[in-house]
Amino acid sequence: MNFLSEEQMMWKSSIDRWVDKEIGREYIRQCDMDRVFPYEAYKKAATLGLHRLMIPEADGGDGGDIFSYALMCESLSRYGVDFSVAIAGSTYTAMNLALHGTPEQKKNYLPPFMRGEIQFPISMSEPGAGSDVANVQTRAERQGDHYVLNGQKLWCSGAGNDGAVILMLVRTSKEGARKDGLSAFIIPNTTPGLTIRPLKTLARRSVVTTEIFLDNVKIPADQLLGKEGDGWNIIAGEHLQLERIAVAASYAGNAQGAVDDALRYAKDRVQFKQPIFEFQVIRHMLADMQTQTDAARLLVYRAAEMAAKGQHCRKEVSMAKLFASETLQNVSRMGMQIMGGHGTLPESDMERYFREGMQSTIGAGTSQIQRTVIAQEMRG
């Protein structure tokens, strides 16, 4: 499939080569098994310039476009979505900072991010605010030149890692307001009053998903991103839009990895004196897997292209996220079937793709929420 320019193909294959030569699937597998953030790879990615790709030139970055970023996410995820999220996920918040940050905030956070010294986990969800993100109850009270935060956040991936600076959605209004009463705060994970506990989730194991308890957490007022009440637009709008494009690209990339692994296995594995690829049922499964993966990739490219051109693409982004995530689920499930017992071992990698496929239709808005968004846009 070749809809890319020469330059885009070179960019994509340079990331493919980097993942194979400098990182390797064994390292990605080990980080997942050990539930450890890939610090070494994160630093190497910074040295290569991956963190600076989309940061505007005025802020010291390369000013690259969303399409190139999506291609990067696709290539980073061949051996796992979690790896792509670990390396490229902080860019969603970095872009919020580039757009809304004060000169001081940009100076404090963008250069260390581009050097690979800090990461930016995002904390929206709470026990009572999952799909209904606007129901956030964690509260920030202004007291002089600072805010005091109390409450509980849930499912924050990466909050406990060394160098994590959390972008958190918090309520600053009194009772009554929903979306308008939310604000975004920049909170280093070393701030006193935070208790961060890792959760033993099915996927997102190397980024490490956590729950966070906030007990009188004192934050200087200049850690507010944008103005009070901007939180919904910054996080549920811009941030989630970029996240959905990035994860959709990663699901398509990982689905291709699953097809490649299953195909290789089907050609190598001999039963009844022939490679199992010779059985029509297996061949047809592989044909379906590649067809669905190509369709997912095309939806991702359309959404990324529209976003890069600044076009309204809420529907197309949700379509890409919905279809790519469900494709990763389907493809990895069929891959498990093709690999038989071998597929259930961590060494086969397919069981990791399968676990990440199960997470893919939940994180960044469930499939049901994506369908709701698509239908809202269709209603006009």
Ligand SMILES: Cc1cc2nc3c(=O)[nH]c(=O)nc-3n(C[C@H](O)[C@H](O)[C@H](O)COP(=O)(O)OP(=O)(O)OC[C@H]3O[C@@H](n4cnc5c(N)ncnc54)[C@H](O)[C@@H]3O)c2cc1C
């Ligand atoms: C491993 C992992 C990592 C995560 N990382 C992060 C993170 O880094 N930061 C962060 O903020 N969050 C994170 N999340 C949270 C994730 O975004 C939420 O889990 C997701 O938005 C769904 O919320 P919920 O789990 O509370 O499910 P619920 O909202 O309770 O949904 C339960 C079911 O009801 C359905 N449902 C709910 N409302 C509707 C509706 N209106 N119409 C139709 N169906 C509906 C859902 O689709 C789902 O099937 C993570 C979650 C997981 C599991």
